[in-house]
Amino acid sequence: MKNIHHMLEDIRQETLLTAFLTGRKTLSPEVMEAMRDVPREQFVDPGMTCLAFDNGPLPIGYGQTISQPFIVALMTDFLDIKPTDAILEIGTGSGYQTAILSLLAARVYTLEVIEDLSLEAVDRFKRLAYQNIHAKVGNGYDGWPEQAPYDGIIVTAAAPYVPDALIDQLKVGGRLVIPLGHPFGHQELILLEKRAKGPHKISKILDVAFVPLVDQPKKWH
Ligand code: SAH
Numbered sequence: 001m002k003n004i005h006h007m008l009e010d011i012r013q014e015t016l017l018t019a020f021l022t023g024r025k026t027l028s029p030e031v032m033e034a035m036r037d038v039p040r041e042q043f044v045d046p047g048m049t050c051l052a053f054d055n056g057p058l059p060i061g062y063g064q065t066i067s068q069p070f071i072v073a074l075m076t077d078f079l080d081i082k083p084t085d086a087i088l089e090i091g092t093g094s095g096y097q098t099a100i101l102s103l104l105a106a107r108v109y110t111l112e113v114i115e116d117l118s119l120e121a122v123d124r125f126k127r128l129a130y131q132n133i134h135a136k137v138g139n140g141y142d143g144w145p146e147q148a149p150y151d152g153i154i155v156t157a158a159a160p161y162v163p164d165a166l167i168d169q170l171k172v173g174g175r176l177v178i179p180l181g182h183p184f185g186h187q188e189l190i191l192l193e194k195r196a197k198g199p200h201k202i203s204k205i206l207d208v209a210f211v212p213l214v215d216q217p218k219k220w221h
Contacts, residue, residue, distance in 0.1 A: 002053040007069050008036060010055035014070040021206050027077040034103040035073050040066075042124060043096040062114050064211055066094040067156060071189075071208060073100075075177045078191050078205060079152040081105050086147070088169065090140030090213070091156035095121030095133075101154070102130045109147050111138040113214060140213060143169045150174060157213035158187045170194045177205075183212035 002010075011027070019025040041052035043066055048058055057065040076097070081087065081104040089098055092112035098121065101108045110133065112118035118137045125133045138144065140155065141163045148169035155166070155178040162178055170176055174194050181187030189205040 001050050004036060004040075004053055007040070007053040007055060008032065011035060011070045011073050014055065015074070018074075018206055022074065024074075024077060027073050030081075030104055031073055031077045031100075034076070034100045035069065037103060038096065038099045039128070040069065040096060042128060043094040043099070060094045060117070062117055064093050064114070064117065066096050067210075072097050074206070075154055075156075075189065076100055076104065078177050079154060079175050081152060085151035086149075088144055088147070088150040088153045088166075089156065090143075090154070090166070092118055092121045092135055093156060095124050095135075097154070097156055098133055098135070099125070099128070099130055102133050105152075106132065108133045109144050109150070110135045111140050111144055113137070113139055139215075141165065141215065145169060152176070153178075155179065155213065156210065158183060158208075158210040159213040162190075162192060167192070167194065167200070172196045179208045179210040 015027055041049045044052050044058050055069050057068045060066050085105040086107045087101050087105045089110040092098055092110040098108055098110045115137045122135050143165040149171040151171055151174050153166050153170055153176040158179040158181055172194050176192040178190055179187045180190050187208050189208045191203045191205055193201040
């Protein structure tokens with residue numbers, strides 16, 4: 001069974017192996033410390049704790065997954081978070097990515113479309129005493145305008161395009177990381193840097209495989 005040290009080593013290795021695509025041979029020490037300090041085993045189903053430190057995604061129910069640790073670390077790294085930042089996350093899921101963000105930013109706002117997943121994540125945030133996380137049920141296509149603007153926005157489900165509301169809610173100079181592409185086909189992780197006047201700067205980071213960003217909440221009952 002793998003432990004946290006294996007997980008960190010796997011992240012370092014995969015970062016190196018993909019550096020020719022991402023342009024980053026190492027991730028920032030702050031991101032790696034956050035990856036070390038958030039207990040991933042608390043964010044997976046109790047029956048799966050033996051797989052918690054494998055560098056792969058795992059099912060979290062409702063057809064959704066907790067993302068692969070390397071991808072969580074890479075996306076976080078590309079946000080270039082400062083300690084004073086307010087970050088918006090779309091797709092709370094297990095809350096694992098949210099917890100990583102909360103160690104790096106001043107405030108994290110996270111939206112989840114499946115109510116039960118949001119409630120479970122909020123329970124975890126309370127139990128683990130993460131105090132700068134604000135979570136609610138909502139549709140990520142609309143963002144969270146009341147708390148905007150954000151220094152960074154991360155979308156953890158694949159969208160066919162960058163939702164306009166998210167660009168509107170990003171500060172000029174802010175960074176948005178999002179997987180774009182076909183729901184179950186080719187997807188690319190994209191970094192968008194917002195400019196005062198368009199066009200915004202778009203860079204491709206890596207090919208990825210995410211669950212889709214849905215337009216309408218699915219009914220699970
Ligand atoms: N960041 C999560 C990854 C969860 S998978 C983690 O670390 O565990 C992506 C999540 O996005 C799923 O929970 C899914 O329900 C949610 N999602 C999909 N479409 C959404 C939408 N339109 N608005 C908000 N959340 C959405």
